[in-house]
Amino acid sequence: MLPLGEPWKGLVPGGGLRRGSTVRVQAPPGFGGLSLALSLVTESSSRGHWCAVVGVDDPGVVAIADLGVDLRRVLFVPRPRGAWAESAADLLDGVDLLVVRAPSRVSHGVARRLADRVRERGTVLITLCEPNAPWPLPVDLSFDITESQWATSARLDARYLTVRVGGRGEAQRSGEHIVVLPNRRGRAAAG
Amino acid sequence: MERLLALWIETLSEEKPDGSTLRDYLAVLDALTVLCPFTETVRLGLFVLPVRAPSRFFGGEAAVFGAARQSVRDLIGREPSLGVADGLFCAELAAREGVVVPEGGTESFRRSQPISVLGRKDLATTCRRLGLHTVGSFADLAPARVAERFSAPVLQLHRVARGELSELKTQRDATLARRLRTARGEDEVAHEQMGFFGQRGAGDDRAQAAAYRVRQRLGVDAVMVASVRGGRAPEDRASLVPFGSPAPAAVETAPWPGQLRAPAPAMTLRHRVAVRLDDQRGEPVRVGSRGLLSAEPSSLVLSNQARREVVWHAGPWPLVERWWVIDRRRAHLQVVLAAGEAVLLVAELDRWWIVGIYD
Numbered sequence: 001m002l003p004l005g006e007p008w009k010g011l012v013p014g015g016g017l018r019r020g021s022t023v024r025v026q027a028p029p030g031f032g033g034l035s036l037a038l039s040l041v042t043e044s045s046s047r048g049h050w051c052a053v054v055g056v057d058d059p060g061v062v063a064i065a066d067l068g069v070d071l072r073r074v075l076f077v078p079r080p081r082g083a084w085a086e087s088a089a090d091l092l093d094g095v096d097l098l099v100v101r102a103p104s105r106v107s108h109g110v111a112r113r114l115a116d117r118v119r120e121r122g123t124v125l126i127t128l129c130e131p132n133a134p135w136p137l138p139v140d141l142s143f144d145i146t147e148s149q150w151a152t153s154a155r156l157d158a159r160y161l162t163v164r165v166g167g168r169g170e171a172q173r174s175g176e177h178i179v180v181l182p183n184r185r186g187r188a189a190a191g
Numbered sequence: 192m193e194r195l196l197a198l199w200i201e202t203l204s205e206e207k208p209d210g211s212t213l214r215d216y217l218a219v220l221d222a223l224t225v226l227c228p229f230t231e232t233v234r235l236g237l238f239v240l241p242v243r244a245p246s247r248f249f250g251g252e253a254a255v256f257g258a259a260r261q262s263v264r265d266l267i268g269r270e271p272s273l274g275v276a277d278g279l280f281c282a283e284l285a286a287r288e289g290v291v292v293p294e295g296g297t298e299s300f301r302r303s304q305p306i307s308v309l310g311r312k313d314l315a316t317t318c319r320r321l322g323l324h325t326v327g328s329f330a331d332l333a334p335a336r337v338a339e340r341f342s343a344p345v346l347q348l349h350r351v352a353r354g355e356l357s358e359l360k361t362q363r364d365a366t367l368a369r370r371l372r373t374a375r376g377e378d379e380v381a382h383e384q385m386g387f388f389g390q391r392g393a394g395d396d397r398a399q400a401a402a403y404r405v406r407q408r409l410g411v412d413a414v415m416v417a418s419v420r421g422g423r424a425p426e427d428r429a430s431l432v433p434f435g436s437p438a439p440a441a442v443e444t445a446p447w448p449g450q451l452r453a454p455a456p457a458m459t460l461r462h463r464v465a466v467r468l469d470d471q472r473g474e475p476v477r478v479g480s481r482g483l484l485s486a487e488p489s490s491l492v493l494s495n496q497a498r499r500e501v502v503w504h505a506g507p508w509p510l511v512e513r514w515w516v517i518d519r520r521r522a523h524l525q526v527v528l529a530a531g532e533a534v535l536l537v538a539e540l541d542r543w544w545i546v547g548i549y550d
Contacts, residue, residue, distance in 0.1 A: 028530075029532070029550070030528075030530070030531070030532030030533075030534075030548060030549070030550055031531065031532070031550075032457075032549075032550060033550060034457045034458065034550040035457045035549075035550065038457070048394065049394070050394055050395070050397075050398040052398075052401075056458070057458070057461075058458045058459055058460045058461050059417065059431070059457075059458065059459075060425060060429065060455055060456045060457045060458050060459040060547060061417040061418070061419060061425075061428070061429030061430065061431060061459065062419055062425040062428050062429055062455040062459070063425070063453075063454065063455040063456060063457045063459075064417070064457070065417075065419045066453050066454065066455055071416070071417045071418055071419065072416075072418075073395075073398070074416070074417065075398065075401075075402050075405075075414055075415075075416065075434060076414070076415040076416065076417060076431065077405055077409070077413055077414055077415070078415060078431075079413070080409060080413065081409070083408060083409060086408060087405045087408060087409060087413070090401055090404040090405045090408065091401050091402075091405060092401075093397065093400075093401050093404075094397045094398040094399070094400055094401020094402065094404075095397075095398055095401060096394070147531075148531050148532075149531065150503070150527050150531070150533055152503055152505065152527070154505055155452070155505045155506075155525060156454060156505065156525045156527070156533055156549065158454070159454075159533075159549070182453065182454035182457075183454070184452075184453065184454070185453050186453030186454045186455060
């Protein structure tokens with residue numbers, strides 16, 4: 001198990017990410033999918049696990065640091081061009097968590113091979129996708145953002161995300177939750 | 192354009208095989224940095240420093256020239272060639288000729304230069320055949336005419352000739368800063384950056400090996416590592432450098448006045464995207480000199496003419512930076528669009544750009 005931070009600890013069955021599992025984060029563009037995916041790695045990262053982010057063109061370094069990710073143990077592959085799957089496979093050997101945003105539609109075969117690799121290496125694969133280009137395989141755990149609402153004062157304050165947590169096995173019975181991501185300090189919190 | 196003092200030291204421009212050139216260059220750099228902390232290394236043999244502030248400090252430009260000349264003479268026993276003009280391009284020319292262009296005289300100095308100083312033989316030949324022998328006569332051509340006939344790099348040269356750009360692209364040696372750091376011994380070996388309080392575990396080695404594999408596959412700048420440094424706006428604070436490059440300076444944790452507060456955008460665009468911000472009547476919104484918006488923004492027009500409704504905005508937060516040198520004025524604005532996405536905009540020179548997306 002890789003540990004999860006607040007607020008996910010209480011919302012995910014087992015309170016952590018099982019090694020060898022595939023996790024899907026699905027959101028329309030601009031709805032906080034990237035923040036959510038990164039908030040899943042914060043706790044592991046601060047406990048010394050390595051993670052990699054593939055295919056996120058322009059990572060907001062400050063926001064990632066504010067979330068609580070330890071940047072000293074994060075590798076970014078912002079523009080893998082056509083070789084995102086190969087880079088992801090390479091990185092699966094070296095890191096504990098891998099966040100992937102595929103630049104194009106993912107074929108069934110590629111997804112299958114990556115999932116096998118993940119299971120074999122005991123890594124956690126977090127795939128970030130949009131509803132109109134979903135991950136082609138069933139996943140162990142899924143976070144689907146259905147609504148995103150900004151709370152504002154004289155500036156952007158916090159964003160309330162409605163997240164449907166689901167998946168296989170015990171995770172099937174999870175439900176819809178509201179989380180604050182990011183909050184006024186740029187971190188994730190329970191709603 | 193800033194008035195610059197350029198020092199041209201002929202003997203340091205050619206590299207000797209024993210590495211003495213770089214050492215001498217460093218020694219001169221250190222001496223000049225004492226005179227003015229903004230001394231820049233342009234390429235081997237050439238330094239520039241802004242002349243205004245030091246001359247006020249030392250009591251006149253002549254005193255600065257004297258001090259600079261003296262320190263070069265003491266260190267390497269050569270006489271540097273000094274020149275002063277506005278902008279790097281003219282400053283270098285002035286230094287090679289050893290002239291001090293009087294204040295306000297840069298324009299005519301530049302115009303009187305032969306066309307060959309722009310550094311392109313083909314352009315010089317063509318221009319001479321057309322009867323254009325000086326930079327000035329080339330500058331008088333309409334930009335549209337130049338664009339018709341020549342390639343984009345020549346158009347850049349034309350802008351330099353007109354005084355719209357202060358320097359040629361080829362003037363600076365991009366690798367010099369790194370070589371100087373290596374020569375000083377500040378360049379750390381790649382793997383030291385990855386350590387965690389000096390301890391390295393098996394996980395670190397594994398991650399590093401994987402990073403090298405990806406780098407082999409995609410090229411040296413495919414794998415990046417990030418750090419946060421000091422600054423006001425999120426796009427200034429983010430540092431993303433290729434894996435294996437020298438370790439960034441220590442992480443900045445001190446409070447920074449005027450910093451935009453969290454939450455920061457989860458994506459900060461490396462190449463900011465030009466947009467238009469319109470008010471209700473379709474007029475562009477501007478940031479006035481007092482840092483206020485000219486009108487309430489009501490829609491954001493993307494480059495493909497797609498119009499997105501703005502439902503909420505906050506700011507602007509103006510930043511006036513280094514007003515004594517470059518007078519850079521920016522203002523940040525947070526905007527929420529009708530669909531619920533939020534973006535961070537920046538206004539500069541009456542134009543708007545998306546710099547961050549709160550994904």
